[in-house]
Amino acid sequence: MIAEDLLLLLLDDDSGKPLADSTKLPRVLAGALVVELAMGGSLRITGPGEQTKKDHVVVAGAPPADVLLRRVFDLVASASRPMKPQKVIEKSQKNLSKELIARLVAQGFVAENKAKVLGLFPTTTWPARDTSHEKVLRDSLRGALVDGTTPSPHTAALISLISAVDLTHKVIVDADKKLLKQRAKQVAEGEWAGAAVRKAVSDVNAAVMAAVMVPVIVSTTSS
Secondary structure: OHHHHHHHHOEOOOOOOEOOOOOHHHHHHHHHHHHHHHHOOOEEEOOOOOOOOOOOEEEOOOOOOOHHHHHHHHHHHHOOOOEOHHHHHHHHOOOHHHHHHHHHHHOOOEOOEEEEEOOOEEEEEOOEOOOHHHHHHHHHHHHHHHHOOOOOHHHHHHHHHHHHOOOHHHHOOOOOHHHHHHHHHHHHOOOOOOHHHHHHHHHHHHHHHHHHHHHHHHHHHHO
16 A cells, blocks of 8 residues: 555654654645555546546545545545545545554554653654565665666655655665655656556645645744
8 A cells, every 4th residue: 555655664764753744744645545546546636628627636436445545535425526636635634644553563564662751741653663565665766766767656656755745865865865856756757657647646746745835834924
């Protein structure tokens, strides 16, 4: 599952802390669910000249079996009017990080460590436990971003989503940051999937970045 793999890559192996902040993380994970639904043909993003206004998320196929994917599918299917990707993300991101982390813990990929800062404030971290699957993921990302190999659709989706929150250099740490960003952009815009899926990735990435910018703008305006 793209969202599970994305979260695994965005958890620091040693500290067990997320690389993305609490604004970015749940939204990019929700974006990953939308992208996977588009790749699976369950949802799609409308284009120009359709009955539904362009750049809105609509049902395109059968519902998925996975409960988290099904929740997003049902949200879109039951909406009184089509929503833009940003709205779908905002409505899907609540508690998502916790649910996905629970899956990673259950699969044995990470451990859950509870502690208290200064003996008062509870904190939880998720350091790596079994890194075998994560290594496969990182090797595939490195192949596409550093060695220039053609990525699979799954890998390209991961790269596109990691790039949306500007963390490519944190996932692949021993490579040139500028070159990584350039290559990630090329992958995101490349011919790794059909036009409809690429459009979904593009729109979801834009929605994630827009959602991340809103709190920043509000904070700047109020101060």
